Amino acid sequence: MKIEKSLTKHLVKIISETNGITLEDTLELATFPLNEPTNDKLLINEFRQLLAEYDQDKVDIDQLLKHPVSNALFDIFKNFPLPYREEHIHLTGSLSADFVYPRLKKLLEGPDKELYWKKVRAVYPHVEKIESVEDVAKLMTLQDDEAFDRYLEILILPKLILTTKEAHAEASYSMAKELYENFNVGMIRLKFTLSRATSNDLEQIPGLENLSEEDVVLGLYEGFKKFQSEVPAFNFILSPSFRKEANHFDSEKYDTKKDHFDAQVSKILEILDEHPYLSPYLCEVDTVGNERELYRKIHFHDMKRGLRRLQYRGFSIRSHHGETWKTLKTGVQAVDNAMNIWHI
Secondary structure, eight states, X not given: OHHHHHHHHHHXXXXXXXXXXXXHHHHHHTTOSTTOOOHHHHHHHHHHHHHHHHHTTOSOHHHHHTSHHHHHHHHHHHTOSSOEEEEEXXXXXXXXXXXXXXXXXXXXXXXXXXXHHHHHHHHOTTOOOOOSHHHHHHHTSOOTTOOHHHHHHTTHHHHHHOOSHHHHHHHHHHHXXXXXXXXXXXXXXXXXXXXXXXXOGGGOOTTGGGOOHHHHHHHHHXXXXXXXXXXXXXXXXXXXXXXXXTTOSOTTTOSSHHHHHHHHHHHHHHHHHHOGGGTTTBOEEEEESOOTTOOSTHHHHTTHHHHHHHHHTTOEEEEOOOTTOSSHHHHHHHHHHHHHHHTO
């Protein structure tokens, strides 16, 4: 701890006396003059070497993150006078194991425990018990040998607990508090699913039939506003996100994905008409999902009419593309089709 405080003080002095230079140049300046081989400078040179080796895939990111210089840089960022803006964060992928575990425990030990265990074991077939925060943290962490498809699957645990308005309010409050207090984040642009109804068996969650789109929006709003009442400088944007996959729609109520998407757009506009105070916060949408094979024009037309209606009401349209490019060609094609068809 003493070493890290010394490093932090040394790096703050360098950073405060320079402007707009790179991390590499900052660290180089921090080692001068060379005729004073202090412990700080030895550690900084060691960190510089690790950075170079990381760029060449010779060391793992964990070796950098555990280094005293990395901890010193974290302290600088955490205590920076201006809070940061988190411009892109997902609800289900960002809840901590501390938040998820006690709520999941109630479900796995409750009257419908067999139903919930069935959902858990569909994703984790070899899991016999979940008895601690550490167990949940391990299950919610993507392993080094696992890919993006698996990441979408392991979100099942937070999804199981987000089935009420109250749960959404608790989740947004917890997220805001943790990001502000631990990571100096003062603004959150939250991506969340407005309707999680789907024909995908794995994604069908017990209790969702009683959760309305309005419950989701108002719950998240109330949780963030509660934290804002404690920290007035905090701000947020609610950004409903729509899955692109063809089977992600309520097949029991709607004949096609297009019908369900149009209904969700109408619901957003209804919510705004009924609760106009939401307008500064509910003012954009996003599209998300497993993008593999989602690049042809036909994949974008189902959402065209609905997105246009939102644009007429002043909504910004954002979209994820290319995170899982199979080839550069199809990634570029996906971006081009979205921009031309959705006018984003």
